[in-house]
Each structure stands twice: as structure tokens, then as C-alpha cells.
Amino acid sequence: MTKSASGPPWWATAVFYQVYPRSFADGNGDGTGDLAGLRSRLGYLHDLGVDAIWISPFYRSPMADGGYDVADPCDVDPLFGSLDDFDALIADAHALGIRVTVDIVPNHFSDEHPWFVQALAGGAGSAQRAKFIFRPGRGEHGELPPNNWPSVFGGPAWTRVADGAWYLHLFAPEQPDLDWTNPAVPAEFERILRFWLDRGVDGFRVDVAHGMAKPAGLPDVDLSVIPSREEGATMPSLDDIRWDRDGVHEYHRIFRRVLDSYPGDRMAVGEAWVPDPERLARYVRPDELNLAFNFELVKAHWGAQAFRDAIERSLQAMSGVGAPCTWVLANHDVDRAASRYGGGMLGVARARAAALVQLSLPGAAYVYNGDELGLDNVALPDSALQDPTWQRSGHTERGRDGERVPLPWSGTAPPFGFTSAPASWLPMPPDWGALTVAAQESDPASTLLLYRRALALRRATADPCESSVDWLDATQDCLAYRSGGVVVVLNAGASAVPLPAGEVLLASGPMEQGVLPANTAVWLRA
Numbered sequence: 001m002t003k004s005a006s007g008p009p010w011w012a013t014a015v016f017y018q019v020y021p022r023s024f025a026d027g028n029g030d031g032t033g034d035l036a037g038l039r040s041r042l043g044y045l046h047d048l049g050v051d052a053i054w055i056s057p058f059y060r061s062p063m064a065d066g067g068y069d070v071a072d073p074c075d076v077d078p079l080f081g082s083l084d085d086f087d088a089l090i091a092d093a094h095a096l097g098i099r100v101t102v103d104i105v106p107n108h109f110s111d112e113h114p115w116f117v118q119a120l121a122g123g124a125g126s127a128q129r130a131k132f133i134f135r136p137g138r139g140e141h142g143e144l145p146p147n148n149w150p151s152v153f154g155g156p157a158w159t160r161v162a163d164g165a166w167y168l169h170l171f172a173p174e175q176p177d178l179d180w181t182n183p184a185v186p187a188e189f190e191r192i193l194r195f196w197l198d199r200g201v202d203g204f205r206v207d208v209a210h211g212m213a214k215p216a217g218l219p220d221v222d223l224s225v226i227p228s229r230e231e232g233a234t235m236p237s238l239d240d241i242r243w244d245r246d247g248v249h250e251y252h253r254i255f256r257r258v259l260d261s262y263p264g265d266r267m268a269v270g271e272a273w274v275p276d277p278e279r280l281a282r283y284v285r286p287d288e289l290n291l292a293f294n295f296e297l298v299k300a301h302w303g304a305q306a307f308r309d310a311i312e313r314s315l316q317a318m319s320g321v322g323a324p325c326t327w328v329l330a331n332h333d334v335d336r337a338a339s340r341y342g343g344g345m346l347g348v349a350r351a352r353a354a355a356l357v358q359l360s361l362p363g364a365a366y367v368y369n370g371d372e373l374g375l376d377n378v379a380l381p382d383s384a385l386q387d388p389t390w391q392r393s394g395h396t397e398r399g400r401d402g403e404r405v406p407l408p409w410s411g412t413a414p415p416f417g418f419t420s421a422p423a424s425w426l427p428m429p430p431d432w433g434a435l436t437v438a439a440q441e442s443d444p445a446s447t448l449l450l451y452r453r454a455l456a457l458r459r460a461t462a463d464p465c466e467s468s469v470d471w472l473d474a475t476q477d478c479l480a481y482r483s484g485g486v487v488v489v490l491n492a493g494a495s496a497v498p499l500p501a502g503e504v505l506l507a508s509g510p511m512e513q514g515v516l517p518a519n520t521a522v523w524l525r526a
Contacts, residue, residue, distance in 0.1 A: 009265035010099065011203065011290055012324040013464050014051035015359070015455055016269075016366045020332045021058050021080055022066065023406040023426070024369055026419035028081075033406060033418070033425075034058075035081040039089045042096055044437065048372060048448075049455030052099035054205050054269075056332060058086070062112050064174035065153075065388050066332075066404075068103075068207060069110040074195045083199075090200050099202040101267070106189050106251070107208040108175040116176050124165055131184055132176050133168040133214065134161075142166075148220045149242055154392035157242075168218075170211060170242060172388045180212045180247075186254050193258045202266060206255065209270030209283060209292070210236075213247030235299070238275045252288040259290075269293060269326065269364075277317030284323035291364055294318075294326045297357075298334055302341045302350055304479040304492040307357060308471075315468055318363075324467065325363035329354055330371050336403050339377040346519065348374045352447055352508040353490055353521035357479070359454045360488045360523065362466040367451070370407050373435050374447035377402035384427055401426055410438035445510070453506055457523065461485030461505075472500075478516075487524040491516045500524065 019038055027036025035058060045053060057067035058080040067077070076082050090100050109116055115131055122128035135146035137160065145158035146166050158166040159173040168177045178185050193204065225237040236243045252270065259266045269291035270283045283292040296310035318325045329337045329351070341350035351374065358365055380401055382390075387399025406424040408416035414428040415421065416436050433439065440446035463484040474480035477493025486505060491497050496515040502524035504511065509520040516522055 008324070008464050009267070009290075010051065011265060011267040011269075011364060013362075013462060014099070014364050015049070015458070016052045016054050016101065016364065017045055017048070017050040018054045018056065018331055018366060018368045020056045020369055020404060023404050023424075025407070025409070026421070026424070029420040031415070031419050031421040031423055031425050032079060034079065035076065035085040035089050039085070039092055042089075042092055042098065045098060046096045048452055049459065050098065050367065052101055052202065053093065054101045054366070055103070057103045057105065061110055062174065064110070065172050066386075068105055069108070069112075069172065069175045070105050071110040071112040073105070073109075073192045087199065094200070100200070101203040101205060101269075102196060102201050103207055104189070104192065104196075104204045104268075105207040106178070106180075107211045108169065108171060108177045111174045111176055119167075119176075120161060123163060129165075131179060131182050133179050133218075134165045135168070135218065137164065137166050147218050148223065149218075150223070150226065151392065153389045154394070154397065168214075170208075172392065177214075178212070179214075180251055186251060190254065190258055193255065197258070197262050197266060202264065203259070203290075204255075204268045206252070206268055206270045206289065209252065209289070210244045210248060210272040210274055211242070212251050213245035215241045215245055235273055235275050235295070238279075244272070244274045244279060249282060249285075249288055252283060256288055256290075267291065277313045278320075281317040281321045281323065284318070285321050291324065291326050293328050293331075293366070295328060297354070298328055298330070302354075302492060304474070304477050304490060307354075307490065307492070308479055311361065311469065315362075319467060325361065327358045327361050327363060327365045329358050330368040330403070331366070332368065332404055333400055334403065336368070336375055336377050337371060338374060339402075343376055347376060348447065349509055349519045350492075352450055353492075353519055355451065356454060356506065356508050356521040356523060357488060357490055359458050360483050360486055362463075362468065362483060368403075370405075372448055372451040373407065373437065373440060375405075375407075375435065378405040378426075378429055380405070380427065386426070405429075408432045408436040410436050450506075450508065454523075457486070457506055461526075482526050485526050487526050488521065489516060489524065490521040491518055494518050502526075 022033045024033045025037030025041045026033050059070045060072035060075045060077045061067045093100050118128040138144040145156050149157040151157040160166050169175050225239040267290040270289045272283050274280050283289050294314050296314050300306040300310040314325050337351040338347035341347045385401050387401045389397050389399035405426045406418040410417035412433040415424040418424050440448035470482040472480040475497050479490040496517045499516045506523040
């Protein structure tokens with residue numbers, strides 16, 4: 001891990017806030033969030049206490065997959081504004097001391113990207129087609145897909161074009177996979193990185209960082225090793241040959257060389273869903289990515305032992321390559337923590353406690369927009385669903401829209417100040433009035449103020465050079481450890497337990513004299 005003159009680089013201990021731009025704030029009154037809306041709410045993020053933001057895709061796109069089908073990675077989609085809006089946003093964020101990171105999507109382009117349009121026109125054997133993964137079909141007349149790979153969104157991972165060839169898309173048909181063995185592809189992504197770095201971005205989140213390298217010959221996969229989406233947040237098996245091929249690491253070294261050629265500790269974090277923390281650590285070796293999303297806490301079921309196992313596995317794996325951990329509880333692709341932990345008041349109580357665990361651990365932390373408000377997943381009507389999973393699965397899997405509902409800002413009825421339009425792009429529940437930012441700012445017991453206090457205390461008490469935790473004795477169903485300047489105790493059980501001695505700095509829920517209630521976490525002065 002490189003260090004700045006004053007210690008570890010900024011990203012090693014930063015709290016990043018993920019902005020899903022369609023759902024954060026609407027600045028032009030069309031019902032969809034945009035860059036102007038985000039810029040108008042930067043003061044809110046400054047008050048929250050985050051160090052950096054990660055903005056999910058805002059590039060030109062047909063929006064077949066919420067912007068992850070990129071048609072022009074060096075321009076802003078009119079839905080979100082313009083390059084001038086982005087430049088103004090980054091200037092204002094930097095003036096407030098907030099770093100800005102953006103998505104890069106290297107596994108695939110949109111089928112409306114000029115490269116793919118040219119590939120379809122170019123025909124078999126053309127240089128344009130060689131930038132993607134086209135193959136002849138199987139069967140007597142090539143009528144069957146080249147292999148049995150399924151798409152992440154349901155259905156086959158192959159689509160046939162007019163001349164009979166098939167192209168690979170591990171996601172939607174509108175997202176053709178790029179062939180990274182073609183030198184034109186890494187060269188193009190170096191150009192894309194430099195375009196945004198030259199505009200002042202501080203780093204990137206690398207989408208599907210485990211997917212760019214494909215196995216030689218594209219053999220069939222053992223379908224029995226692929227979990228269903230109903231199983232929740234699960235890592236792919238080591239036997240799922242579609243992912244985590246060794247060749248992907250050289251591509252990340254290309255990214256790293258570009259980043260290191262710029263001043264200011266520019267960084268990249270990889271979204272790598274891999275079988276175990278040891279495989280994840282390979283992505284953050286000294287010459288590869290700076291950080292990798294660690295989904296161990298996302299996978300962990302509610303419980304003290306499950307949390308401890310996730311933390312220990314993560315710290316041990318990262319220490320082996322000298323990289324900091326990242327800690328993640330939610331994002332735009334997984335159910336919100338409150339929903340995973342039981343939903344309703346119980347789920348929110350547990351999510352608040354989990355947040356105090358997450359924010360106390362050494363390394364970097366990622367907060368998903370709305371988690372600081374204690375939002376739950378929303379049970380949307382079928383007619384409102386837009387995630388491609390809904391259509392591709394034949395309406396059997398509802399997809400990710402439930403965690404993407406826009407944030408409530410103020411008022412007592414939808415759209416709760418998110419937009420001046422009559423409605424938001426995804427409908428908001430009518431009972432969210434008590435969860436708005438305005439309501440929570442005046443409630444000392446709110447989840448929003450808990451996050452603000454936690455981030456302020458983290459900054460005041462964390463040891464930036466700390467890379468481990470000291471485990472302490474704890475009663476059954478409890479977790480206790482020392483990290484930096486605090487002792488953290490989590491009671492994940494169903495009954496109150498005696499509270500250890502020490503000054504209470506922060507608690508995730510109401511406290512009783514001398515005891516730690518169920519589903520509650522506390523920070524004590526170390």
C-alpha cells in the first residue's frame with residue numbers, strides 16, 4: 001500500500017457514499033435524479049461526514065440496465081445533465097473536501113455503442129467484430145448457442161445476429177461482452193480512464209472486475225455450481241468458469257499503471273464477487289487495484305459468530321497482501337441491510353447495530369444512499385418494475401428495484417421532496433414521512449443522526465495505521481473487540497446482557513442502566 005507523506009493514502013480509511021444518481025435527488029423536475037440534484041445536496045453529504053462519493057453510471061446509455069449498458073463512456077447522458085454539470089459538481093465537491101469517484105464498466109458496452117454497431121455491420125472476421133466475443137453456433141445449422149452459459153439476468157448468455165453468428169453477454173443482450181485479448185480494448189479503457197482523471201476524478205469503481213477474462217475455448221460450465229438468485233448474496237463457485245480467471249489481473253495492472261501516473265493518490269476499487277477472501281486479496285496485490293469490495297458482511301447472516309467469522313477472514317486475507325479491508329453492508333445490487341436482517345423495526349434496529357460494527361472496523365467503508373435513513377426494501381407493484389431481471393426471468397425474479405427507490409427528503413407524502421414532478425421514477429411508499437431527511441434531522445434518536453455521530457467519532461478516534469482488531473471476551477451471542485480508540489460490543493442475541501464497564505460514546509438504540517439490550521451495538525471509550 002502506497003503512503004502519502006502524512007501516512008496512509010486517503011482511500012485506505014475513507015468512508016465512501018454510493019450515489020445511485022437516478023434515486024438520490026432530482027434537480028430538473030422530471031422525476032429522475034441527476035447531477036444537478038446531487039450537486040444541490042452536497043451540503044447534506046458534507047454534514048453527514050463522508051470522505052468521498054461513488055457515483056453509479058451517468059454516461060450516455062439506453063438504460064437497459066440502469067446505465068450499466070454504456071453507449072458513450074466519455075459523455076453524460078442527457079437524463080443526468082451534461083459534462084458542464086459534472087465539472088461543476090466535481091468543483092463543488094472538492095471545495096467541500098469530498099472526493100469524487102465514478103464507475104467504469106469494462107466487461108461490456110451497450111449494443112448501441114458505436115463499436116458494436118460497427119461490429120454488426122462488419123460481419124464475420126472483421127476487425128470491428130473482433131472487439132467483442134462472437135462465435136459460430138452449435139448444431140447442424142448453427143442454431144444452438146456456442147456453449148451453455150446462462151446470463152446473470154436469466155436466459156442464455158448468447159444472442160444470435162442476422163448473419164447467424166452469436167455474441168456473448170454475461171448480462172443483458174443489450175450488454176455485449178468485450179474481448180480483452182484484443183489490444184484495442186485495453187487501449188480504449190486507458191483512454192476512458194484518462195478522460196475522467198483529466199477532469200479531476202479521484203478514482204473509479206470497477207464494475208464486474210472479476211469478469212473481463214474468459215477461459216480459453218469457452219467450454220461449457222457445470223450448471224449445478226451456479227446458485228439461484230433466490231439464494232441471495234452468494235459468491236460464485238471456484239468451478240464457475242465464467243468468472244475470476246487468472247488473466248483478469250493483468251488488466252487491473254493496466255488500470256493501476258494509469259492511476260499511478262497521476263498525482264493525488266488516485267484509486268480504484270474492484271467489484272469482484274469471488275469464492276473467498278483469499279481470492280479477493282489477489283485483486284489488491286501491490287501492483288493491482290487499490291481496494292476491492294469485501295462482501296463478507298453482506299453475505300453474513302445476523303449473528304455474532306457470523307460477523308466475527310466474516311471480519312476475521314477478511315482481515316487475515318488482506319493482511320497477507322498488505323492491503324486495507326473495505327466494509328460493505330449494502331449497495332444497489334443487494335437487498336438493504338434492514339430487509340436482510342428481518343425487516344420492519346427489528347430489521348432497522350439490527351441494521352443500525354451492524355452500521356456501528358462496519359464503521360468501527362479498520363480500513364475503508366462504503367455506505368449506500370438511504371441506509372443512513374434506515375430505509376427498507378420496497379415491495380413495488382409488478383407494473384413498476386424496471387430491472388432487466390424481471391423480464392429476463394419470465395417474471396419469476398423481481399430484481400433489484402426494491403433497493404433503488406428514491407430517497408425521501410421532506411414532506412409528508414410522495415415524492416417527499418425528491419422531485420418537483422408529481423411522481424418519482426420508481427414509486428415511493430406513502431408511509432415514509434417519518435423517514436425523510438427533514439424529519440430525521442429533528443429527531444435525536446434517528447438513524448440519520450446516528451450515522452452523523454458515528455462518522456464524526458470515527459474521524460476523532462480511528463487510528464489510520466490500524467489494520468487489525470483486538471478480540472475481547474464476550475458473552476454468548478455477543479461480539480466484543482477493540483479497534484482504534486473504541487471498544488465495540490454487539491449484542492446479536494434476543495435478551496439483554498450486562499454492559500462492560502466504560503464510558504458509552506455511542507449506542508445504536510435505547511440503552512438501559514448497566515445492560516446492553518438485544519439487537520444493539522455500543523461504542524465505549526477504549
